[in-house]
Amino acid sequence: MSLKRAAAITGIAEMAPRASAEGLSTMSIWADVSRGAILDAGLEPSDIDGLLVAPPIVDMVAMWPSHLGEYLDIHPRYANIVDLGGASAAGMIWRAASAIQSGLCRAVLCVSGEASDVSTFYAPRAKRPTQQLPLREFEAPYGPMGANSGYAQIAMRHMHEFGTTGRQLAKVAVDQRTNAGANPDALYRDPLTIDDVLSSPLIVDPLHLYEIVRPCTGGAAFVVVSADLAGSSAQTPAWLLGAGEATRGVMLAQVDSITTSPVAQSAPLAFEMAGVTPAEIDLVSVYDCYTITVVVTLEDAGFCEKGRGGPFVEEHDLTFRGDLPLNTHGGQLSFGQPGLAGGMSHVTEAVRQLQGRAGERQVPDCELAFVNGNGGIMSEQSSLVLGV
DSSP, rough: HHHHHHHOOOOOOOOOOOOOOOOHHHHOOOOOHHHHHHHHTOGGGGOEEEEEEOOSSOOOOOOOOOOOHHHHTTTSSEEEOOOOOGGGHHHHHHHHHHHHTSSSOSSSEEEEOOOOOOHHHOGGGGGGGOOOOOOHHHHHOOOTTTHHHHHHHHHHHHHHOOOOHHHHHHHHHHHHHHHHHOTTOOOOSSSHHHHHHHHHHHTTTTGGGGGGGBBBOOOOOOOOHHHHHHHSSOOOOOOOOEEEEEOOOOOOGGGOTSSOOTTHHHHHHHHHHHOGGGGGGGGEOOOBBBHHHHHHHHHHSSSSOOHHHHHHHHSSOOSSSSSSSBOOOOHHHTTTTTHHHHHHHHHHHHHHHHHTTTGGOOTOOOOOEEEEETTTTTEEEEEEEEEH
C-alpha cells in the first residue's frame, strides 16, 4: 500500500542552536518546540493523538513518549521512540503517515532535541547530567519502590473499590503455572496452588512473591511480511486484524483513577478495526508482570465489567484446557521475563497457537487471539487482534 499523499506536514518549530544548555533541560526544549509546532499547524494540544520522540543521547530514559505526553498533558493513541541516529527525523515522517493511514491517529507530533554541550556529550555516562522529569521531581523523592510499589497500590485500590480478594489474584498465577507445566521452555514449571501463592513472601502489600515477575535471560523475534509473501509462507499466516494504542503519564499520583488503564481506549480500537468482540476471542495473551495487571486488562479490554475482574478470573478456567485460555505459555510470571522479550513472548505464543504449533497446550480451533502489551505502571498500552 502506497503512502503517497497519506499525510502532510503542516506545522514546524525550531530552537536556535546554542553552545551550552544554559540551564535548559531536554524536556523544556521539547515542550517549547512542541508548543510552537502545534500552534504553527493551527491546532490545539488536545488535537494531538500521536507522538513520536527521538531520544536524547546524553540521558537514557525509558518511555520517553509517556514522560513528554505527561509534561504536555496530551494522551496519544499512538506513541513510539524512533532511534535511527541521524535518520530518526526522516524515519518519523513515514511512520507517522503509516499510523495516520491505518486509522490509529490523525495528528502526530514528532519531537527531537537535546540539552547538551561538548563537556557533557563526551563525559562518561555516570557524570552526565540527569534530565528534569516530573517523575524525578514530584514522585521519586517520596519513596516509591518502582514498579513493585506502583502495582501494589493498584492492587490495594482495586481491593478497596471492588472487593477483589487475594485468592482471586492468586488464581491468575496458579492457572498460568498450569500452562507453564505444559511448556517445556517455561522457566518455572512446578505445580502451584493458591495457598502456595498466598504463603509466599509478601513483597509489597498485597502482592506476594509468586504474583510478581522475576527477571531472567532470553530473547524473541518475529517477522512481519506483505500479503503476497504471506501467501507463499511455509507457516500459516497470523494476520494483524486490529490494533490500538493509548498512553498516559507515568506518575500514578497524577491520574484520575489508578484502577482504570489506557487499555480502556486501546482495546476497543483494536476490536473495532478487526470487526470482532471480546466474546469471539479464542485466546487471550496479555502482559502479566503482576497478577493485578491481568485483572485490570481483562476488565478494561471488555472481557468483563469494570470491577468484576476478581470474580471473573475466579469463575473461569484460564488454562489451555479452559473456557478462557489465557497466557498459555505460562505468562511472564511462569515462562519468564527476559527484559522486553517478556512482552514479545505474548505475541509469539499467540502466533504459535494460531498456527497450531503449541503442542500439548494447543487450544482447539484457535482462530482469534487478543494480545496486549503494557509499559510502565499501566502507562503505555498496545492492543492487537490477530487471526488466521
